[in-house]
Amino acid sequence: MARPNPDPAAARAVARSLARSGAGDAGDVLGAYLRSQATAFLRGLRLHQEGGAGAAGSGDAVRGLRGAAHRISGTLATFRAVAEPSWADGLRTELVWLSCALADEHACTARLVRLVDALHRLSGPAGLPAPRGTAGAPATGSARAAALLERRLTAARTQARTATLQALGSSRFHALADAVAVLASEVPLDPAAARGRAEAVLAPLAAAAETRLSAAVASLSPAAGGEAAPSPYDAGHDSRWHEVHRLLRLHRYAREALGGNVTRTAAAGEALDRQRDAVEAAAAASAAARTPRIAPATAYTLGVLHADQRHQAEAARGDFRRLWLREPAAAPR
């Protein structure tokens, strides 16, 4: 990845804040954050083992595990120059593997809830405008689409659940948990870099992460409603938003590690979570419409649902722009 030069103003602001807090050595600051996240990881793991596979607390435990895994791997990416490189790269690979393995089950549940909620909302008091007369009662398309989505997403979730349990029972996971347990007490850092002042060593690396985020945000197409707004179905556009989402997470964890305020970053991240959920829900509606031999009324409802979720994604992207770029609300189009 191209590394733009860090924004000097951003680096200076981070450095000032670190100096004010009397943060000390780069190694102290980074070590404290990584140790706290390793502890959170181990807490999530213990919760999961205690809660049993089917308990309601299992979702929280997995969420805790994933949050800590994200933070550790993100921190190792942004501050790679301060860590012991071969250790950092190896651990990061394993943490990314775990995050992916744990993501699907929750995503399937969230997607089903989102799509069924959208069907209810679109049905509203007057009923979804399904093509009446094609297949009996007006709500038939809506009910059939809901049943089809439930069948498909429940099957996917069951598969994801099995994959999660397999991952958490694997020797690969046990090796990773051991590595994180070591991290909770001792963080392998580059001795020379770790001895530097936090404001001199870490601030420029955090600023570089922020600069990468700004460049990705600048590459986004103009807001919906603008003259040159892209088709809402442009897949290249989706991947640029995905990259912004990834870089915003890295920026947020870097700020957290350096003790910065993350209120605005967290709110912007929630907007990006919503746009990703909507984009994926739209894709699930589209995929369900590819089921062979479905009734036209079902396909019609899935089309409505797809377009609705794409519009929800655009709305969440508008929320991000307002939060992050402080752009005024665009006329909705």
Place this chain on the structure above:
Amino acid sequence: MARPNPDPAAARAVARSLARSGAGDAGDVLGAYLRSQATAFLRGLRLHQEGGAGAAGSGDAVRGLRGAAHRISGTLATFRAVAEPSWADGLRTELVWLSCALADEHACTARLVRLVDALHRLSGPAGLPAPRGTAGAPATGSARAAALLERRLTAARTQARTATLQALGSSRFHALADAVAVLASEVPLDPAAARGRAEAVLAPLAAAAETRLSAAVASLSPAAGGEAAPSPYDAGHDSRWHEVHRLLRLHRYAREALGGNVTRTAAAGEALDRQRDAVEAAAAASAAARTPRIAPATAYTLGVLHADQRHQAEAARGDFRRLWLREPAAAPR
């Protein structure tokens, strides 16, 4: 219809403007406006007869006829107290009949253009997200939906064209044209009311029309994006917007008759035209999806199109709110 008391401030503002312009008698002001609109009506009629049935100018001629018919009947409704009542009511009935008879052809053309444009926009560079694999190439749903809409709306337009030509050739229309020709030289008014000052007689009637509009606008549900926003598919909601549209037209013609500025009213009216066109295009997509034996991919595309047009309607309603109520842009949802 319930007639709310005119807003005293609005009535005073209109009266001041009329007094400043030295407008004179109510009969003079109203008579001048009605005569000018009757002349516009006759010009449209002549254009239509000269242009022949199939010429491109025919659309302009019919538009001119409709605009004048709207203005005369609207003025007779708002200022009914100043006109000779049985004459005014009779002429109004005939003008409304003509407006309806002339409306459909243009509406069918506009609807087809709007839907085919929307299909192109939604297809975009990456292609419409039709359910691939159900029926060959990815664009199949889109192309089939376009063909189906074109077939249906072209048939409807041909029917509407026949109805327009029948209306314009009917003895009912010839009697109406004669009545408008009389109006172009002499306007039958109530002698007592017509002798009053324009600011005393006409201003309160115009203000009452504005008050009816304000009441209808106040009855609209909160903007989309608000907490209590209705389902976008609530038909009762559509009819409230339809009523606002009708009353805004009456308000605009009353301002025109009294020589007021209609820039903002015209812009708000255009937003309401757009929302109506989008609502009707959505209904046309939904109706097309009721065609028996269509492919699921076609139905899916029509569902996407329906939802897209409902969102376009919401966007145009947001434009109206910003123009008319000077509401800030709502976060698009």
